[in-house]
Amino acid sequence: MGAPIIEVDRVSRVYHRARRSLTRPAPVVQALREVSLTVEAGERLGIVGESGSGKSTLLRHIAGLEQPTSGTIRFDGKDISGLSGRRLGFLRDRLQLVFQDPMGSLDPRMTVAQIVAEPLHARRVRDAAARVEEVLAAVGLPAEAAGRYPHQFSGGQRQRISIARALTVSPDVLLADEPVSALDVSVRAQVLNLISTLVDARDLTLVFVSHDLSVIRHLCDRVVVMRAGQIVEDGPTEQVWRDPQHDYTRRLIAAIPAMPADTHRSEI
C-alpha cells in the first residue's frame, strides 16, 4: 500500500440518448452520480454491481477512455479528466486494460505477435520482438503462439493474449473488466491464478470489475459495490462478504448460487 495512484473526485457522467420526440428534450441517463473513490498504489480493488450499475463506465473513465460530465480524475496526482487522447500517452504507459470479450478486443487479422507488440509501436519502441517473447512466456503461452491468429486459440488463451498485450508496456496499474465471466470454471481458475501471480510478481495495482462478488472475494482486498451510478458500499472484501451493510449488497450475495459442499465456504 502507499500513496493514492487513482483519485476519482465527485465524478458524474450523463449520456444523452437519441431524441424520441420533436417537442421534448432527449432523454438523459445518469451513468455516474458524484462518484468518489481513491485507489492506493499496490491495492487490489474490486468493483461489483449489476449490468447498468455504472461499474464499466467508471472503469472506462479511470482509463481515460471517457470524459466525465463533472468532477475530476487524477492519476498519480495528475488530472486526466479533460485531456485529449493525444495527451494521455503517459497514462497508457502506466495503466492498461483487459476487456471481457477476448474475441472482440483482439484484431482477427493481426498475429498474436503484432497484437502484443502494438502498444510498443505506439510508444516507438524499436526492438519489440524480445519483449513480446518475454510477456508471452509470462502469461503461459508457447513462443510459437506469436505467429498465429486469435481465432486459433480458445477463450482462455485469448484472454492470456489480452493480458500479455496489457503487460508489454510494463504498466503500474492493471484494469480488468469482467475478464473471466465468459470462461469455463477450470479456465477461469487458470486465468484468475495468472492475474493474481502477475499482480504479485510485477507489483501491480489491480482494479477488477465483476458482477460476481465471489470472484472479487478471491482476488481483491477491498471492494466497492455500485448501484445506479453510485457507490453504495465500500470496505475490505471479507468484511463486506460476511457482514454486508447495504440491502443491495445482501441481495447480490444471496443471488450467488452455492455448491452443496459450500456450506463451509464462509469459514475458509
Added chain:
Amino acid sequence: MTTDQPGRPALQVRDLSVTTRSGTHLLSDLTFAIADGERVGLIGESGSGKSLTALAVMGLLSESLTATGGIRVSGHERNLIGEREGALSRLRGTTMAMVFQEPMTALNPTMRVGQQVAEVLTIHRRARGAQARERAVALLDQVGLPEPAETAHAFPHQLSGGQRQRVVIAMALANDPALLVCDEPTTALDVTVQDKVLGLIVDGVEARDAALLFITHDLAVVSRVCERVLVMYGGRIVESGPVGQVFAAPRHHYTAGLVAASALTGPRGGLSAIPGTVPSAGRFPTGCVFRTRCAAATSECEIQPRWDAAGAQGWACHHPIGAS
C-alpha cells in the same frame, strides 16, 4: 451406462453417437433417461459435447453429421433419429422445447415479442387470433415480465438481456412441453438476474411436471436447479448421479477437477485448475478420454473403462477416487 427410470421416461437416449463425414466421433455411446418432472444437469467444459447433445435430442444436428442410436420422447412412438423433419418440427415447440444461451439471436428482431409467443401457439394450432394473443400476454405475465400487455408490443431490442430470456422461456413453455432443454440459459446474465431466471425455469417445469435437461459449465448453477447430474468430457458421459453425492464425493477425476476449480477458495494464485486444455474434436485420446489430462492415468487407461455404479452414482474410470 444405464440410468433407467420406472415407467416411460420423458426422454430416453440410448447409445447415441454422432460422427462427422470424415469419421470423427463427436459423441460416443451416450445413454441416459430423464423421468417426468426430473431435472437433470449436463456439465463439462466447452468442447465436451454438451450443446451437441442438446441439438441431437432436438433433432437440430447439421446435415453433415450422422447420428446413430436411439432418442425417444414420451408421446411419440418412433425413434427421433431418422425421423422426418415434418414430424420433428411438430414435436419441437410442443412435446419438447429448447432455451438457447443467447436470447437476442433466439428472438426475431423484427417481430414484437407478444407476436412471437403467440406464433408458437398458432403454428401448433393450440390457439388462434385474439385467443392466442391473450394467452401470450398471460404467458409473459407468468414469467414475471412487468406490464405484460404493454411488453407484448415491445421489440426484442427494447428489452434487457434478462427480460429477453424470460420471453424465450415463455415461448418454450407455451405449449406445456414434456421435455425442456436449456443450453446455458443464464451464462450471459448477472448473478441477480440469473437467480430469478433459474427460479423461473424450475417453477415452470415443476408446474408442468416436465423433464428438464439443463446444460451449463457452472456447477453451482447445477446444484441450484437440478437433482441429478451428467458429467461429460470428450463426447462421453464420464460420471452421473445425484447432484449432492457427485459433487461431494466425485469418483471420476474429471468431475473432481471441475469441483475443485469451482471453489473460489484457497490462496490467491493457487486456485485448483484442471491441467491442460480440452483437445479439439477428434484429438481426444483412445481409451479413457480424460487420460491425457489426468494425474492418475496409467497404461491401463488406454483401454476404454467400463461403466461402474454404486447406488445411483455411476462412473467410467479405471482408478476411481475412493477405491483402495
